[in-house]
Amino acid sequence: MFDFIKEFYLFLKIRKKYWLLPIIIVLFLFGGLIILTQGSAVAPFIYTIF
Amino acid sequence: MSSILGISAFYHDSAACILIDGKIIAAAQEERFTRKKHDPNYPHNAIEFVLKYANLKLSEVDQIVFFEKPFLKFERLLETYVAFAPKGFVSFAKAMPLWIKEKLFQKNLLFNKLKKHDENYKSDENIFFSDHHLSHAASAFFPSPFDEAVILTADGVGEWATTTVAVGKNETLEIKKEIHFPHSLGLLYSAFTYYTGFKVNSGEYKLMGLAPYGNPIYEDKIKSKLIDIKEDGSFHLDQSYFNYATGLTMTNKKFENLFGQKVRNPQYEKLTQFHMDIAASIQKVTEEIMIKLANSIREEYGIRNLCLAGGVALNCVANGKILREKIFDNIWIQPAAGDAGGSLGAALALWHIDQGNKRLVNLKDDMKGSYLGAEYNQEEIERELKAAGANFETLKYEELIEKTSEFLSNEKAIGWFQGRMEFGPRALGGRSILGDPRSDKMQKNLNLKVKYRESFRPFAPSILREDLPKWFELNVDSPYMLLVANINSDKKIEMTVEQRKLFGIDKLNIKRSEIPAVTHIDYSARIQTVTKDTNVRYYDLISKFKEKTGCPVIVNTSFNVRGEPIVNTPTDAFNCFMGTELDYLVIGDCILDKLKQNPKLKKDYTKEFELD
Incomplete structure (x- = not known):
């Protein structure tokens, strides 16, 4: 995972696409959330966030 | 002895190829082994075949190269969704889980799959990633009989590029200019393939074969509404008629209204003169773009030889027209011009461009007649x-x-x-x-x-x-x-x-x-x-x-x-x-x-x- 983060950081740096970073972080956070909460339990959890 | 394994996979037409000291030894498409047409999966069988043919174990292969860059593709997807937002949310919601879970970690995915070929293969340090259109361009130039050529590649889409112009000289190859997604000649042709009821990514041949039965009566409509073609052959598609950038179909209601008929359902609707006229019209527009592109790059670079690759290069009718126009003295087209040939191009690009190995031009045929697959005694x-x-x-x-x-x-x-x-x-x-x-x-x-x-x-x-x-x-x-x-x-x-x-x-x-x-x-x-x-x-x-x-x-x-x-x-x-x-x-x-x-x-x- 560390290698991946390093490579992805280098990619953003070379492409000068730092503005994509917030989108990617949110995607990963929600992705992780869905995996951790095993899908079906995620809906009520999201409702409380918003 | 130096060996390179080239791989193309995960979109359509997965394939593998092996080079030894820069020579093409074997290449094959996965579909031939799995009996599943255009098989997009990891080409396990094709890799097994090319390794066996070259008498190598995976751990003995020096470099492994994938034909495109997944990070760049992800960048294109994200930017496209942002540009079209809030349109395209359904497509976004479908695509993202796959990317977050798997596609973004393609190096890891490849490494895990590759390990299954040979337990002694232990490090991912020899895995490299080429660029989709550079792979196409390399597959068209390096096996060609020319020491210098201008290379035109056109397909649906790679990472960002849909059409590129490159110049190759001996072992160097440089991409000079690109047309970016969503403006794509390949996707325009595929949109009409979809509209006439054929399968995208495989029915394009049928559309081309259907064209001579019709009259190009919709040519002006296409050129005035769908695509703006410049004198140099570059073009701009009006996205309000298409749905491929963010949707799950190629065309939309506005496209149907423009031509006056709905998308043909092949299960119960027969081909009519309308579909033949549509086919003839889009074929004519495609030919016009290809000829304009060829003319402008001939003039700009002053090189006499042309190489073609990318899915659009399989449009042999357009190729024949370029030849007849006598724009270039010589033309060479990569026989595996689609994504399967990307495996070959990626390997050749690594050998010549990255490693700087000298290229000996073979005037006969470096592709060995394209007979690169399995044989039986x-x-x-x-x-x-x-x-x-x-x-x-x-x-x-x-x-x-x-x-x-x-x-x-x-x-x-x-x-x-x-x-x-x-x-x-x-x-x-x-x-x-x-x-x-x-x-x-x-x-x-x-x-x-x-x-x-x-x-x-x-x-x-x-x-x-x-x-x-x-x-x-x-x-x-x-x-x-x-x-x-x-x-x-x-x-x-x-x-x-x-x-x-x-x-x-x-x-x-x-x-x-x-x-x-x-x-x-x-x-x-x-x-x-x-x-x-x-x-x-x-x-x-x-x-x-x-x-x-x-x-x-x-x-x-x-x-x-x-x-x-x-x-x-x-x-x-x-x-x-x-x-x-x-x-x-x-x-x-x-x-x-x-x-x-x-x-x-x-x-x-x-x-x-x-x-x-």
Whole structure:
């Protein structure tokens, strides 16, 4: 995972696409959330966030 | 000794290729092994084959290279969704989980899959990533017979690029300019493929074959509403008519309203003159763009040689037009111009561009006639045929050629399985179905009784190279069936006034030339030239046929039925033979007569494969 983060950081740096970073972080956070909460339990959890 | 394994996968037409000291040793598409057409999955079988052919274990391979860059593709996806937001949310929600879970970690995914080939393969440090269009450009330039060329690649989309222009000189290759997604000639053609009810990424050929039945009456509409074509051939698509950037279809309601009909449903709607006119119109627009692009890059770079690759380079009608316009002195087209060839290009790009290895230009054919796949010796063939329950006789070479040419001249349909399998979508006399082009019934019979495909689809001729100018308006090599030219006027049979009045598919039954089975209704043919250098057996067979009939041309179509990948093994060939109305199967030195086979081995082949 560390290698991946390093490579992805280098990619953003070379492409000068730092503005994509917030989108990617949110995607990963929600992705992780869905995996951790095993899908079906995620809906009520999201409702409380918003 | 230095070896490079090239891989293309995860979109369509997965493939693998191996280079040893820069020489192309073997290449194959995964679909031929899995029997699943355009198989996009990790090419496990193709990799196993190329490694075995090169006598290497994976841990002995020096570098492994994937044909495109997943991070760049992800960047394009995100930026496209942002640009079109809030439109495209459904597509976004479908695509993202796959990317977050798997596609973004492609290096890891590849490494895990690769480990399964060899337990001694332990580090991912030798895995590299090429660029999609650089891979295409490298596959077109490095095997070409030119020391200098301008390379034009065009397809649906790679990472960002959809069309690129590159300049190659010896071992260098530099991309000079690009047209970016969503403006794509390949996707425009695919949008019309979808609109006329054919499958995207495989039905484009059918659209091209349908075009001569129609009139390009929608050309102006396409050019005024859908696409803005500049003088240099660059273009801009009006995205309000398309849905591919963010949706789950190619076209939208506005597109349907523009042409006045809904997308054709192939299950219950027949092809009409409308669809033929649409096909003719988009074909004409495609040709105009390709010719303008070719003209502008010829002028800009002043280089006499052109190389083509990318899916659009499989549009052999457009290729033929570029050739006829005499814009370039020489043209070379990569036979595996689609994504499968990306595996080859990625490996060649790594060898020459990154590693700086010298390039020796091969004036003959670095692609070895595109015969880069699996082959079977006589013993293996006989073993497989016996196991399948086949009844066959083994003949001496001269006798085999004599008998096969005799069958051909008696209008028999023959399955021809010889030597190495072809790399790329065309069968070139290694895994082919052959017939007599002089026969009036051959096109219809082969389409309906052997290939189980639409009757309008044309067949291609294989012709002895030395006889080419006597039969067609062409006098350059076309070994990969990627150039279309008209039949010579002295071989044509002109249409009568009544025949001229016929519309669309009704024209199919008109005898158009001395070789009607390979003459399309506009008198064109997709030509394969055959020389002794690349395929002796095939050359000898056509020569013998010529000796008997005076005709140096035979019908050559791929050895498969509609929806089936081209046969790979002798068993595949026997199954296809028994499932269709082929009369004979000639495989290695063996001949199989359908009448002598056990009738119980016949199978209903029509439902075996999903239609494409």
